[in-house]
Structure formats: structure tokens, C-alpha cells
Amino acid sequence: MKITYTAKNVTLRDNFKERVEKKLKKYERVFSENAEVKVTVNLYKNRQTVEITIKDNGMVYRVETSCPEMNDALDTDMDKLGRQIRKNKTKLEKRLRPAALEVFDDEDSDDDTDETPEEVTYNILRTKTVALKPMSPDEAILRMNMVNHKFFMFLNSKTDKICVVYIRDNGDYGMLESEIDE
Numbered sequence: 001m002k003i004t005y006t007a008k009n010v011t012l013r014d015n016f017k018e019r020v021e022k023k024l025k026k027y028e029r030v031f032s033e034n035a036e037v038k039v040t041v042n043l044y045k046n047r048q049t050v051e052i053t054i055k056d057n058g059m060v061y062r063v064e065t066s067c068p069e070m071n072d073a074l075d076t077d078m079d080k081l082g083r084q085i086r087k088n089k090t091k092l093e094k095r096l097r098p099a100a101l102e103v104f105d106d107e108d109s110d111d112d113t114d115e116t117p118e119e120v121t122y123n124i125l126r127t128k129t130v131a132l133k134p135m136s137p138d139e140a141i142l143r144m145n146m147v148n149h150k151f152f153m154f155l156n157s158k159t160d161k162i163c164v165v166y167i168r169d170n171g172d173y174g175m176l177e178s179e180i181d182e
Contacts (some may be wrong), residue, residue, distance in 0.1 A: 002036050003020065134156070144167065
């Protein structure tokens with residue numbers, strides 16, 4: 001795995017980086033050698049946010065946690081990542097390397113329950129058609145706020161790409177921009 005660190009408003013120490021690498025070793029069997037890992041640490045008013053994004057074989061795994069201490073946030077992120085993989089285990093087996101998820105079978109046997117996890121099926125209750133109108137991201141955010149939604153899809157008038165603006169948990173806005181993945 002190729003790990004990239006980004007620190008905003010904080011200086012990362014070597015022992016934190018070593019801790020990240022040690023914890024990610026657990027997932028070496030799950031991800032390929034070409035997996036790209038981005039670890040972003042940000043300090044917001046006495047709260048440290050650790051965000052981990054892993055890109056591998058066209059899949060993106062992302063976890064983010066805010067805690068008073070960055071090590072606590074890292075521990076929580078690793079737990080969340082494990083749960084994400086375990087929850088989608090049967091669907092991921094088709095995309096990951098053979099026997100990559102056996103490590104999660106061992107972890108599941110340590111639990112007190114003898115229940116086998118049910119395969120998750122996604123039930124689409126409603127499909128909407130969206131007429132994409134060229135507009136700026138600012139106009140898209142305005143329209144999203146006017147209809148009181150958490151996201152809004154639009155055609156970016158500057159880039160001619162399909163985009164989605166959304167409101168983040170901290171109240172800021174984010175934008176997803178489409179790109180064909182080959």
C-alpha cells in the first residue's frame with residue numbers, strides 16, 4: 001500500500017505515522033500492493049479529525065472520525081473500516097483477491113454471538129429522473145438549500161461535468177465531480 005499523509009493545522013509525528021502503518025498492516029491481505037491510502041489529519045478547535053481514504057481496484061473505502069486525541073480517532077477509524085469491509089464482505093469477495101477476507105472470518109468467530117452475518121441487499125424504493133441544467137456550484141448550493149435537501153445534482157457550466165454538491169456534517173459544503181474510471 002502506498003500511504004500519503006496530509007496534515008492541516010497540526011504537525012504529524014513519526015510515532016503516529018508508524019501507528020497508522022502498523023494498523024494498516026492488518027488490511028494488507030484485503031488490498032492489493034497498488035492500493036493508495038490517504039491519511040488526512042486536521043485540527044479543529046481542540047478536536048482532531050482523522051480521515052482515511054483507500055482506493056483500490058476501482059473501489060473507494062473512506063472513514064472519518066473526530067476526537068480530542070488523534071490516536072483515538074485513528075482507532076475508531078480502523079474499527080469503522082473493519083465494520084465496512086465485514087458488512088459488505090460477500091459483495092467485496094467478488095472484487096478482492098481470493099482469501100483476502102479470511103482474516104474477518106477469524107475476527108467474527110471471536111464474537112460472543114454465533115449468528116452469521118446476512119448478505120445485505122439494496123432495495124431501491126424510488127427512482128427519480130433529474131433534468132440537468134448547466135449552472136455554477138454556487139447556484140446549485142442555493143437551489144439545494146431552497147429545497148432543503150442534503151445534496152443536489154447539476155451540470156457544471158464551467159467544466160461540463162456532472163457534479164453533486166452536498167452539505168457536510170460540520171456544516172460546510174462539498175462537491176463531487178464525475179470522472180470516467182478506466
